[in-house]
Amino acid sequence: xxxxxxxxxxxxxxxxxxxxxxxxxxxxxxxxxxxxxxxxxxxxxxxxxxxxxxxxxxxxxxxxxxxxxxxxxxxxxxxxxxxxxxxxxxxxxxxxxxxxxxxxxxxxxxxxxxxxxxxxxxxxxxxxxxxxxxxxxxxxxxxxxxxxxxxxxxxxxxxxxxxxxxxxxxxxxxxxxxxxxxxxxxxxxxxxxxxxxxxxxxxxxxxxxxxxxxxxxxxxxxxxxxxxxxxxxxxxxxxxxxxxxxxxxxxxxxxxxxxxx
Amino acid sequence: xxxxxxxxxxxxxxxxxxxxxxxxxxxxxxxxxxxxxxxxxxxxxxxxxxxxxxxxxxxxxxxxxxxxxxxxxxxxxxxxxxxxxxxxxxxxxxxxxxxxxxxxxxxxxxxxxxxxxxxxxxxxxxxxxxxxxxxxxxxxxxxxxxxxxxxxxxxxxxxxxxxxxxxxxxxxxxxxxxxxxxxxxxxxxxxxxxxxxxxxxxxxxxxxxxxxxxxxxxxxxxxxxx
Numbered sequence: 001x002x003x004x005x006x007x008x009x010x011x012x013x014x015x016x017x018x019x020x021x022x023x024x025x026x027x028x029x030x031x032x033x034x035x036x037x038x039x040x041x042x043x044x045x046x047x048x049x050x051x052x053x054x055x056x057x058x059x060x061x062x063x064x065x066x067x068x069x070x071x072x073x074x075x076x077x078x079x080x081x082x083x084x085x086x087x088x089x090x091x092x093x094x095x096x097x098x099x100x101x102x103x104x105x106x107x108x109x110x111x112x113x114x115x116x117x118x119x120x121x122x123x124x125x126x127x128x129x130x131x132x133x134x135x136x137x138x139x140x141x142x143x144x145x146x147x148x149x150x151x152x153x154x155x156x157x158x159x160x161x162x163x164x165x166x167x168x169x170x171x172x173x174x175x176x177x178x179x180x181x182x183x184x185x186x187x188x189x190x191x192x193x194x195x196x197x198x199x200x201x202x203x204x205x206x207x208x209x210x211x212x213x214x215x216x217x218x219x220x221x222x223x224x225x226x227x228x229x230x231x232x233x234x235x236x237x238x239x240x241x242x243x244x245x246x247x248x249x250x251x252x253x254x255x256x257x258x259x260x261x
Numbered sequence: 262x263x264x265x266x267x268x269x270x271x272x273x274x275x276x277x278x279x280x281x282x283x284x285x286x287x288x289x290x291x292x293x294x295x296x297x298x299x300x301x302x303x304x305x306x307x308x309x310x311x312x313x314x315x316x317x318x319x320x321x322x323x324x325x326x327x328x329x330x331x332x333x334x335x336x337x338x339x340x341x342x343x344x345x346x347x348x349x350x351x352x353x354x355x356x357x358x359x360x361x362x363x364x365x366x367x368x369x370x371x372x373x374x375x376x377x378x379x380x381x382x383x384x385x386x387x388x389x390x391x392x393x394x395x396x397x398x399x400x401x402x403x404x405x406x407x408x409x410x411x412x413x414x415x416x417x418x419x420x421x422x423x424x425x426x427x428x429x430x431x432x433x434x435x436x437x438x439x440x441x442x443x444x445x446x447x448x449x450x451x452x453x454x455x456x457x458x459x460x461x462x463x464x465x466x467x468x469x470x471x472x473x474x475x476x477x478x479x480x481x482x483x484x485x486x487x
Contacts, residue, residue: 217338244340246477257341258268 006038009178009208010060015074017055017064026071029055031232033074037178042200042209044219044240047229048260053212056229057180060210061097062090078178095122097178098171103187104163106155111138111147114155114166118174133173141169142199161192165199172203179203181211185218197222216256220244228252272337279329279350283357286322287401289315290360294397294460297364298390301453302383304371312368319361326354342474349474353404356463356470360397363456363463370449377446384432385425386450389457392422396464403468409475415468416480422461429454 017030030052037043045053055064062083064070076083083093095118107114115134124130134151138144143165147158155166164184171179181200185193200209200222213219219226220240227237228249236249247253254260267273293315300308330350333339339347374380396415403412433451437444472480 216340220340245344247341253341254265257339257343258272259265260268 008036009039010037011077013075018071020069033234042223044223044226045212051229052232053229057212061094095174098176099180100184102183104167106163110152111155112151115169115173137169137173140172141165161188178208290357293361293364297367300368309368309371316361316365323354323358345474349470352470356466360463363460366456367453373449379443381447384429389425393457393461400464400467403471412468412471419465426454426458
């Protein structure tokens, strides 16, 4: 696997994340996590619910900023620059590091306007350029053929799988370098899941992808490397092939083979 | 390292059932080889029939275990140790089934031997038989105990069986030239030694599967050419 030769895209150092619910003691969601994400690799993050994998994902484009009581320590270097630093351009960060969520959430707007939303929000006004971006994003998200004749139709008319690809198109339209995906297929049927996995494979040509998934099989199908989180700790990260057949840590083995709790 | 119990009880039971039947199939193969060698050396037709009967049961084991393993693959999508266990099971049953076939081959030589005017000497067949049986027993014990070290020892034992096979073949050829009328009987001895050599090879394969199962380490075709 040629992943070893890939340059580092994001380097996470000593990452600690704390949450404080109202009037309760602070709980630590991530403990001293260090992880390197390589350019144009698909990195899968697995682990039981509440292990910190989604928290980790959200730190990468500072989505935790919006969570009350959340506190983040450590460094997240995107091409060497610490995105957690004070004064870092968060809007610019979210253009470079896009995100796709568990449940597709199309806006109650037309298909076209959904995809154009981010582009416009980032200040692009040139109509021709917006059209080009929308068409290109829908093409890359493998949705173009299905919607090209009804771009003005409501995005709410799309099926679950189509809506998720629309959300990916929306994220792609601003031409990010990194795409974060939080269980992007958990609400999809097997066919839509297969299409989305195929799409991830294609997107890898020019994107770095970090995907949180509950399915070891999905991690095995789409990723080059896999990280296993447990109770806020990154237990093990390595080539997916190895994690799948012979993980180094007993905890990983127990989790992926269904021997937990 | 063999992991602890599964969260899914049914999956746990399926894996245990496979393990149990694999062990039983292995024990049947050991018995078949032991009886085949005895049948050959004593020219005992009753034992030949017993070997044939065991082989039929082993064939059935192969079909049943394949089916159980494929079912687990389809329904459970096993990973890590479980995946290696199922993958090894599919290979294990093939080698075990071949071992039982070779035992039948040995036993079937008895018919020809009985017709011979002069029975040829058996040369190193008893020794080869003991070694092949020991390799088989060690490989199966290594599987049962999850003992990778024990499995590695089986790999080295194979060279000795190969050497004995070459010697036996040479000795049989020499005997043939002095007894041109009993070449069919001499051929039986040559064949039996070949079958034992093959049983040792299959035992080696079993040991390799055990190493893969326990360590995730594929040691096939790694030894230097002889």
